[in-house]
Amino acid sequence: MNFIFFRPDIPNALENEGVKIALPRYRKILVDGLPAKFLILKTIDTGKLPKKEDEMWRLHKKSMQKFSNALEEIDKKGLRHKDLGFKDNSLLDLKIKLVEKIMERCHLCERRCGVNRFKGEKGECRVGNECLISSIFVHMGEESFISPSLTCFFMGCTFHCQFCQNWSISQWHEDGERIEPDILAKIVDEQALKVRNLNLVGGEPTPSLLFILEALKEMKSNIPIVWNSNMYMSLETMEILNGIVDVYLSDWKYGNDECARRLSKVNNYWEIISRNHDISFKQSELTIRHLVMPNHIECCTKPILEYIAENYGKKVIVNVMDQYRPEYLAHKYIDIARIPNDKEIASAINYAEKLRLNYIT
Numbered sequence: 001m002n003f004i005f006f007r008p009d010i011p012n013a014l015e016n017e018g019v020k021i022a023l024p025r026y027r028k029i030l031v032d033g034l035p036a037k038f039l040i041l042k043t044i045d046t047g048k049l050p051k052k053e054d055e056m057w058r059l060h061k062k063s064m065q066k067f068s069n070a071l072e073e074i075d076k077k078g079l080r081h082k083d084l085g086f087k088d089n090s091l092l093d094l095k096i097k098l099v100e101k102i103m104e105r106c107h108l109c110e111r112r113c114g115v116n117r118f119k120g121e122k123g124e125c126r127v128g129n130e131c132l133i134s135s136i137f138v139h140m141g142e143e144s145f146i147s148p149s150l151t152c153f154f155m156g157c158t159f160h161c162q163f164c165q166n167w168s169i170s171q172w173h174e175d176g177e178r179i180e181p182d183i184l185a186k187i188v189d190e191q192a193l194k195v196r197n198l199n200l201v202g203g204e205p206t207p208s209l210l211f212i213l214e215a216l217k218e219m220k221s222n223i224p225i226v227w228n229s230n231m232y233m234s235l236e237t238m239e240i241l242n243g244i245v246d247v248y249l250s251d252w253k254y255g256n257d258e259c260a261r262r263l264s265k266v267n268n269y270w271e272i273i274s275r276n277h278d279i280s281f282k283q284s285e286l287t288i289r290h291l292v293m294p295n296h297i298e299c300c301t302k303p304i305l306e307y308i309a310e311n312y313g314k315k316v317i318v319n320v321m322d323q324y325r326p327e328y329l330a331h332k333y334i335d336i337a338r339i340p341n342d343k344e345i346a347s348a349i350n351y352a353e354k355l356r357l358n359y360i361t
């Protein structure tokens with residue numbers, strides 16, 4: 001790979017012991033030692049697709065077993081993506097059809113709006129039936145082992161965070177630009193050798209899942225897929241993402257439902273987010289971001305770090321982020337209307353240390 005480095009910590013980031021423990025498969029994809037998962041999906045022949053949705057899900061379950069077997073064999077033998085044979089009716093095509101069904105009464109996320117996205121109806125995220133992005137560029141400011149990252153910012157979000165730093169994208173204060181999935185695929189293929197991954201973010205990538213899968217169908221490069229998300233996906237979406245995502249880059253904000261309801265306008269936060277982290281930990285490799293917010297150490301930071309220590313230990317990387325600043329509507333909430341002070345940041349880091357997490361700052 002021909003990376004251009006602007007940060008001294010990027011070139012050797014993959015040699016970090018924590019990265020070796022948490023992201024072993026990701027590291028191998030990057031040296032072209034193993035294929036990204038979405039390429040393996042293209043090798044699983046599903047035969048003719050059924051019309052009925054329940055039959056499609058049954059076929060999906062059966063085909064995912066074949067995928068798991070193929071993944072195990074590929075990883076054991078160290079096969080490369082050039083060794084793979086792609087099929088016309090593949091598991092990726094089946095996932096595309098299933099996402100279309102989900103969007104007919106949209107439940108891509110746990111808002112479960114039930115709108116028909118193909119009939120012009122829009123739910124909470126206000127994403128319709130076209131691929132709208134704010135930008136796509138090589139990001140050098142992500143974690144050292146993620147950068148350089150070809151980062152695609154999809155319009156809209158399933159949350160309404162009152163302090164969102166990307167509020168113009170997430171809350172539609174800009175219109176976004178329409179891009180066809182095949183053009184997106186072409187951009188990725190052109191840039192693939194210059195970056196470490198395709199980083200799907202927003203706003204939130206979940207409402208744009210269909211366009212993402214359509215782009216993956218066209219893509220030929222062996223590039224890891226990073227799902228950079230608030231993790232409020234529905235269970236159905238979590239099943240679709242199995243075999244798509246190489247690394248979940250999650251954003252775990254709150255340690256309880258009340259803070260989530262007040263500051264992001266979502267319900268049932270803890271149950272859904274902990275469930276989806278558990279699933280993603282089993283499915284794939286995982287890095288968890290936690291943005292330290294002022295006055296939220298006891299109610300949010302500590303419970304999240306404790307859950308991670310208890311359930312995943314050192315097998316995930318935790319990024320304890322200190323860059324919160326009061327943006328968007330944060331001035332309306334007295335608790336979050338300032339940056340965190342040194343004592344709060346130190347307390348978060350000391351707690352991660354005390355719990356012996358695989359953490360970075």
Ligand code: SF4
Nearest residue numbers: 106109112113123125
């Ligand atoms: S993705 Fe959007 S429309 Fe679909 S359920 Fe979530 S918020 Fe509602």
